[in-house]
Amino acid sequence: MSTETQRELGVAMIGYAFMGAAHSQGWRTAPHFFDLPLRPAMRVVAGRNPDGVAAAAEKLGWSESSTSWSELLERDDIDLIDICTPGDSHRDIALAALAAGKHVLCEKPLANSVAEAQEMADAAERAAARGVVAMVGFTYRRVPAIQLARSLVEQGRLGTIQHVRAQYLQDWLADSRAPLTWRLDKEKAGSGALGDIGAHIIDLTQFITGQQITNVSGALKTFVSERPIAEDLSGLSGTAGTDMGPVTVDDAAVFLAELSGGALGVYEATRFAHGRKNAIRIEINGSRGSLAFDFEDMNVLHFFDATEPSETGGFRRIVVTEPEHAYVANWWPAGHGLGYEHGFTHQVVDLVTAIAQGTRPSPSFTDGLYVQRVLDAVERSSHSRAGWTEV
Amino acid sequence: MSTETQRELGVAMIGYAFMGAAHSQGWRTAPHFFDLPLRPAMRVVAGRNPDGVAAAAEKLGWSESSTSWSELLERDDIDLIDICTPGDSHRDIALAALAAGKHVLCEKPLANSVAEAQEMADAAERAAARGVVAMVGFTYRRVPAIQLARSLVEQGRLGTIQHVRAQYLQDWLADSRAPLTWRLDKEKAGSGALGDIGAHIIDLTQFITGQQITNVSGALKTFVSERPIAEDLSGLSGTAGTDMGPVTVDDAAVFLAELSGGALGVYEATRFAHGRKNAIRIEINGSRGSLAFDFEDMNVLHFFDATEPSETGGFRRIVVTEPEHAYVANWWPAGHGLGYEHGFTHQVVDLVTAIAQGTRPSPSFTDGLYVQRVLDAVERSSHSRAGWTEV
Amino acid sequence: MSTETQRELGVAMIGYAFMGAAHSQGWRTAPHFFDLPLRPAMRVVAGRNPDGVAAAAEKLGWSESSTSWSELLERDDIDLIDICTPGDSHRDIALAALAAGKHVLCEKPLANSVAEAQEMADAAERAAARGVVAMVGFTYRRVPAIQLARSLVEQGRLGTIQHVRAQYLQDWLADSRAPLTWRLDKEKAGSGALGDIGAHIIDLTQFITGQQITNVSGALKTFVSERPIAEDLSGLSGTAGTDMGPVTVDDAAVFLAELSGGALGVYEATRFAHGRKNAIRIEINGSRGSLAFDFEDMNVLHFFDATEPSETGGFRRIVVTEPEHAYVANWWPAGHGLGYEHGFTHQVVDLVTAIAQGTRPSPSFTDGLYVQRVLDAVERSSHSRAGWTEV
Amino acid sequence: MSTETQRELGVAMIGYAFMGAAHSQGWRTAPHFFDLPLRPAMRVVAGRNPDGVAAAAEKLGWSESSTSWSELLERDDIDLIDICTPGDSHRDIALAALAAGKHVLCEKPLANSVAEAQEMADAAERAAARGVVAMVGFTYRRVPAIQLARSLVEQGRLGTIQHVRAQYLQDWLADSRAPLTWRLDKEKAGSGALGDIGAHIIDLTQFITGQQITNVSGALKTFVSERPIAEDLSGLSGTAGTDMGPVTVDDAAVFLAELSGGALGVYEATRFAHGRKNAIRIEINGSRGSLAFDFEDMNVLHFFDATEPSETGGFRRIVVTEPEHAYVANWWPAGHGLGYEHGFTHQVVDLVTAIAQGTRPSPSFTDGLYVQRVLDAVERSSHSRAGWTEV
Structure with a gap:
């Protein structure tokens, strides 16, 4: 205190x-x-x-x-x-x-x-x-369900990881009249869906599996190449004006990936998936079990333990709101779920603790650099239609 | 063979x-x-x-x-x-x-x-x-997921049963212009939702728990008292004519129940639940675990094992299509689900086997009589607004 | 500002x-x-x-x-x-x-x-x-999905309400060794599951439907009559000591209800539903449509519109995080869900606004009194096994 | 008759x-x-x-x-x-x-x-x-939910298709001791997951969208290169013997795809996804709406109509068991779902009808050839790590 x-x-x-x-x-x-x-x-x-x-x-x-x-x-x-x-x-x-x-x-x-x-x-x-x-x-790491996912992999509950399946689906650009904001400008944003939301699933899957993406084969796509220039901004959107301007980033990014531990990855990031609002969906299959997560139900982690007898085996819907779960004991009783912003509180806790203890907080800039290298490899693979490209 | x-x-x-x-x-x-x-x-x-x-x-x-x-x-x-x-x-x-x-x-x-x-x-x-x-x-007993539910209770995986929560929800009468068929005629059908679909959840919950309903406190309700007389029948419905006739059965039946092993039951049967097509929903809570089933996803049983550490505890979505599950080995590989009618095939298998072996098949007429007595107690409780009524 | x-x-x-x-x-x-x-x-x-x-x-x-x-x-x-x-x-x-x-x-x-x-x-x-x-x-009223439910009923999108199905399921007392806290003491708490959590579903369903519960027929049950006295309290639980004390409240409450607009209700509140952490589950069926809500997925409302052609009709999973939804525009972009505590912020907003505007905030003490009368009627019905009891 | x-x-x-x-x-x-x-x-x-x-x-x-x-x-x-x-x-x-x-x-x-x-x-x-x-x-085309998906795209309810996301996930080979059967022998089976199950999602997505896959960029992977030779076969599996033999096909296949109408596809087929029994999962995002299907819940299609007001928009869970849905009127009342094998009955119906009417049934051998060309392009892309490869 x-x-x-x-x-x-x-x-x-x-x-x-x-x-x-x-x-x-x-x-x-x-x-x-x-x-x-x-x-x-x-x-x-x-x-x-x-x-x-x-x-x-x-x-x-x-x-x-x-x-x-x-x-x-x-x-x-x-x-x-x-x-x-x-x-x-x-x-x-x-x-x-x-x-x-x-x-x-x-x-x-x-x-x-x-x-x-x-x-x-x-x-x-x-x-x-x-x-x-x-x-x-990368605050999504600090969702308790993601922490539990990491912990289960670390404990060996999934065995050898074989498949990584990750999607980050939004729909706020699916309307072709949605206005041009800085997130659609390559100068400001660097890239589109790839860097904005694809970066999250790259980081999350590397964090959960403890593996790095070593090779990628990808494609970027811009479905709507010109949009009305935004006049008034708020949140992710704004009010469309009458002048048009070019979209200089990708609307969607997809890529296959090889991970350092032998897993095969499939990644997709898009803002054109009507009906998916902030669906960060991650599935991991290993030799001993599987995990599934969807941020649209962020207090839940699904876990399949393949060592169970098959008669009673099944994906467990773990409501990640027990005192045993990361960060949860400081909040509310079981079942009283957290929301989007709680990750930012957890980020402060971890950062301040590291500073006080003289340790280096995670994810480091080196971790951020590695994500940037993956993004870059996807862009290179895509722009030259080069197929497999080393990170 | x-x-x-x-x-x-x-x-x-x-x-x-x-x-x-x-x-x-x-x-x-x-x-x-x-x-x-x-x-x-x-x-x-x-x-x-x-x-x-x-x-x-x-x-x-x-x-x-x-x-x-x-x-x-x-x-x-x-x-x-x-x-x-x-x-x-x-x-x-x-x-x-x-x-x-x-x-x-x-x-x-x-x-x-x-x-x-x-x-x-x-x-x-x-x-x-x-x-x-x-x-x-009572063919729904022969859905593999229901057999698994029974088996888990029998094995003690749920401990002492404390709650039974059962609903049978349909919506084919929710339209007040749906025609009058024999199922709405007390002379032919005996009762409405109560006997037609309520009977199923009475039987299923008694079967799964191994307990009998001993007391009930119920209410019947007819929302639409007059309907167009059917002219042409097919399946559950028919074509509405222009003449009207009286509905002489209940549209919905609800009741509380005490079970012989100390469980507290809540039952509801209705054909007025818009959007629920054939939702037989059963939840059982015991001192060691819980079960949940919905016929709209009939190849799945949800099982919560309270002996799991709470960090990884959660309702398991068991896809009941493994060779270990009742009847399944004779059908298709895992995940290739069964449909509504398979229960009727299983019924034939069990009946023919009993006849050949000289054993008495289950559910017996005595089981059917007991369900009838529960239905009767619900009607008595309801008609006199009598509250708790012995079966 | x-x-x-x-x-x-x-x-x-x-x-x-x-x-x-x-x-x-x-x-x-x-x-x-x-x-x-x-x-x-x-x-x-x-x-x-x-x-x-x-x-x-x-x-x-x-x-x-x-x-x-x-x-x-x-x-x-x-x-x-x-x-x-x-x-x-x-x-x-x-x-x-x-x-x-x-x-x-x-x-x-x-x-x-x-x-x-x-x-x-x-x-x-x-x-x-x-x-x-x-x-x-009654802060749960201020969950955006509940506000949307109320709004849909008010707009007539459900037609005449016929069924109300409400459960509040928790499991923190399912373990018979969970300690005795003030919530299990009738002097302090008034009642058990009935008043603590049953009160919420009474209020919520009356709020959503705009109807009042006029008659009830209920039962209370205490599954575990004696528990270890708590030594150290935190949140809903505490550390069990070695001395035992009596549980003087109900562990579970169930009741049937008649509502002022003709709807038939079924209510259940329990802390003995293993695997359900804070499951406030409400379903409303009306002549034109249905609603379903579960607090374990609190940013979602399910809505079935029976006026849709049946070919494409289905429960819509509305992610209630759009700017059009109550309170949401002040928080985050679509899909970035809220958590349990946001209702308390909304409560402050509404209360402070009412005070400043000189209007009376809702729910009033009269609303709270009415809930208390329903609780009382359930207790009277239960204690005398009286069946239907007027509120 | x-x-x-x-x-x-x-x-x-x-x-x-x-x-x-x-x-x-x-x-x-x-x-x-x-x-x-x-x-x-x-x-x-x-x-x-x-x-x-x-x-x-x-x-x-x-x-x-x-x-x-x-x-x-x-x-x-x-x-x-x-x-x-x-x-x-x-x-x-x-x-x-x-x-x-x-x-x-x-x-x-x-x-x-x-x-x-x-x-x-x-x-x-x-x-x-x-x-x-x-x-x-390709019998999965004849699942009523797939027919409805095709119909919605044909009617323009999805607008221009932008994303295709398809997975066929099984887990019967995830156990490295599962025996060697003909499906793991390239001479007999041609390929592994790619041709056996990947072929289905290629066909289904082409059927639903009305587009053809024109270019692919893929990878095949064999996680377990040697298995015990099967001694006794039944269904998809068999009894493992003691002698080992080589797996000569892929365990998993993943590929990106460009479709003839401009859609971007991501495909994955594997038998190593623990807990997924026969999960054919297809999502389609278009400029006016989205679809989602999972064969593990085969009687359901999820449809998001982006022309709905956003306040009440949401994926509709359509229970595809209404008389209006393809094939359904000949089976059971609403909600009484079909199973895996019903597609084979529908196949007979369509084939016999075409023969009697002198028309050519669909899918034709030319359709089958096209799927084969896609499979071949994926193999070529994979074996040479060639990246984008024309079909």
Whole structure:
């Protein structure tokens, strides 16, 4: 429990859109449910629009607002920079922050290119030697059902992993009149479905299986090449205007994959799957059992134990809300499920704990770099219709 | 496997509507998938309409047709009478058949009153002494998932049964313009949803738990009291005419129940549950585990084993299509599910086997009588708003 | 958006266990996602144990702690009393608070008896004349899927409601060694499963259908009459000691119901349904369609529209996370589901809005009283085995 | 309805294992539920083992048995040859039968190579000119839910198809000690999971979408390269002996696909997905809606109509058992679901009807050839790690 003398961790956040709101909820909520070794102080939120960022500070619970992230790096009362901007600014902010001795939490994907990600990972390694840590925000790892999946694989309950089947399906672009936002602009976003949502299933499946994707054979597709330019933004969408602009990223990405432990993977990420709202669907088949997860039912993990007698064997629908499950004991009684944003609270807990303990939090920038390399391999495989491509 | 010298079992069936078609498929199919100790010979189908019954004979695979069921009882080549008529004729046919030394398979509910059912059960007892057997057609018992449910309870996998939750939901009367058929006529059908479909969940839950319903507290309800008289019948429905007639049975039946082993039951049968087509839903909770079944997914049984560690405990979705499951080894490979009518084939297998072995098949007329007594207690409780009523 | 000059609403909360934590999260979170017309100020949390309540204040985000709830009523900076204690103290606190001119939010069930609830409802009526409001905390109403259910019924999409089927299934007492806590003590809790969880499905089904339960026929059952006395409490459970004590409440409650609009209801509440963690399951069948909900998949509502052609008719699995759905636009993009605690935030939003607008929030103490009368009728019906009993 | 003067269709079946049993059930059952324009006469079953085939004739309902399929081609009372043997004999039997003027029904995959399939398709074209028809047995097309899927796409209810996602998952080889059977021998079976089960999802998705797969990029994998030689065969499995033999086919096949109408496909077939028994899972996303099907719940089709208001939009769980659905009116009332084998009855109905009407049944040998070309392209892509490969 926090005390008078508990040390504070001064936090500044850059960006205040969808991810900024989610991260803020994490920073605000964590101390009320978990006993943190450091007390997060939500000092500053930074952004380019002075009115916007000032309003965000009040709404999201930050003490101050700023229009200059670089100034924040000079402040002694800021210990950690939380990067919630689009991917094109991740590298600059992260490098500067680490150089200034600030811990960094950076939203995924780590960067818009392998080269940028490599610089960041290298910088994180150097910073670690000075006790400064860096983490990339693959928050879905911190859904209790995903933690249980990882644990079952680690315990050997699945045996040798043979199949990985992963889909991230959304439908918010299936309407061809949905407006053009920064997520459809290659300069800002790096890629489309591939980096935005495909990155999550790459990370999740590598995390769960403990294997790395070593080779891919993929295809990217843009179904709608031109859209009305957005005039007013909120959340993932906005209001369509009358002028049209080009979509410069993929609408969908599919790829086959070979994993380091011999598993065969099939991946698909799309925003064109009508009726699927945020369906992160992962199935793992191993020699001793199988797992299945769908974020649309996020408090549940399905587990098939092939060592059961076949008369009573079946996928178990585990409601992952028991005190034994990761993070759950700090929340509610069994069956009182968590929601999307809880992962951001868990992220704060794990990050703050690592900082206090002097350990390096996971996933690291090196993990983020590896995901970036997989994304890059899929793009290379796709653009040249090259088939199998090494990561 | 059948041989030249295999003894035949001459069968005559009375009635050739929905149940007649289902029974015929059972008689036709059983020998091709199971090794029967007697070879069923589909000798005669009987009915009142000469043209109708002649057409049925050809369509359903019976060698002859007849308009007089009583004549069939005098034939030496008829060993078994299969009664598929509405409930108002069950008693007369069954008593005569047993008296004539014919084995009897009688559709459920056994009769339209306890008095009739009692006579039939008494006659069956007397007949048994002469080696003549009688069985009532609660075929849903013979769905492999139901057999597995029974087996798990018998093995003690559920511990002491505490809750029984049973619903039989259909929607074919939810449209107030659906026509009046014999199933809505108390004279013919005895009761409405209560006896037609409620009887099934009474039988199934008693079968699975091995307990009897001893007290009930119920209510019957008729939502639509008048309907257009049917002109042309097929399956469960028909074409509505312009004349109206009174509905004299219940549209829905609900009741609480106490079971002999201390379980508390909640039962509901209705034909007014829009969107539920043939949803026989049964849940059993015991001190060591739980079961759940829904006939709309009839090849699946859900089983929760409370002795599992809670970290990995969950309802198992058992796909009941493994060779270890009842009846399944004679059909298809795992996952190649069975349908509604397979229960009728299993019924033939079990009945013919009992006859050949000289054992008494189950469920007996006494079992059918007990269901009738439960139905009667529900009616008594309901009509007088009497609350708890002894069976 | 809140401004410098925004008026504050001073809040004090009594009790800080499970419900206190949930209410606190609501008070803390609401201003960050919703534009509230008043700014809630979390002034004081009160409780009997000085150390416990002081720790709770810090953990849950209250400025001060107090061991005397009555003193709080004299403070001018407290506008609202939020009652999160067991049911035996609801009446005293609420009456005093209303008399002192404080708005009241009271956890459900409203009281431990109809007499108490009646006093409270009367007091709330009198207070309303003075502009002081009272609300009872049936938060499940504020799950977006439940709001949609209510809206569909209101719009007539279900036609005339004919069946209500409601279950609240938990399993935390299924283990006979689970310890004795205040929820198993009739003096503290009023009743067992009936009032604790049965109250929720009574309220929810009355809310969704717009009908009142007028008659009930029920049964209560205590499966385990003696349990080890709890030594250390957390959440719903605790650590079992070695001394045994009597369970003085019901473990399970079942009842049939007649509703004011002609619907037939079947209700069941139990904490003995192994594998069901917090399964609030509600099905409504009407002449034009059906609804189904299960809190174990709380972001989903199933809706069957019987006016669809039968070729393509089917229960629609509506993922209730679209901006059009109640409360959702203030949270996350589609498919990023909410969790259990969000209802408490919505409760704050609705209550604060009503206070600012000078309207009376819903559900009122009169609504809470009516639920109490239903609970009482079920108890009367059960204890005398009386069958149908008027509410 | 059949009459005295109804013309017969003499049928001979070659092979009597799993597929022989399924086809026999189709031939036996069709006349009892459907009004066929020709009366199938089950004349002869042929096979190499005299005792085995004689027993099969009796068990499966064929009048005679034969050890020489070629002799049957000379008989005037045989009008149709039904080929149920492994793939390596399809070409010889089909060519001879068509040359002899016999109609042919051939199990899938059509042949073990494109060259063989091409010969067969050419022969079928020539035969058609003489009024002799040929059909390939992709029976899953005749599941009512699949027919509904096809119909919805044809009606434009899905708009432009953008994604095809198809998996055929089984687990009967996941146990590395499962014995070696002919299905694991490339000489007999042509390929492994690819041709055996992958062929089905290729055919089904082409059928539903009305598009052809034009390019593929795939991978085949054999997880277990050596298995115990089977000693006793039944169904899909057998008893493992002590000698080991090589697995010469793929255990799993995955591929990306481009379809002729612009859709992007992802396909996966495996027998190593523990817990998935016969999961044929197909999802189609189009610009106006989506479909989802899983054979483990074969009487259900899920349909999302994107033209619905988003407040009430959702995947509809259509129970495909209404009289309006293909084939269903001839079976049972709504909700009384069909099983695996019903497709074989529907196949007989469609084939016999086409023969009587002088039309060409579907799927044709040309359709079967096209599937074979897709299989071949996947093999070519896989064996050379070639990436995208034209069909």
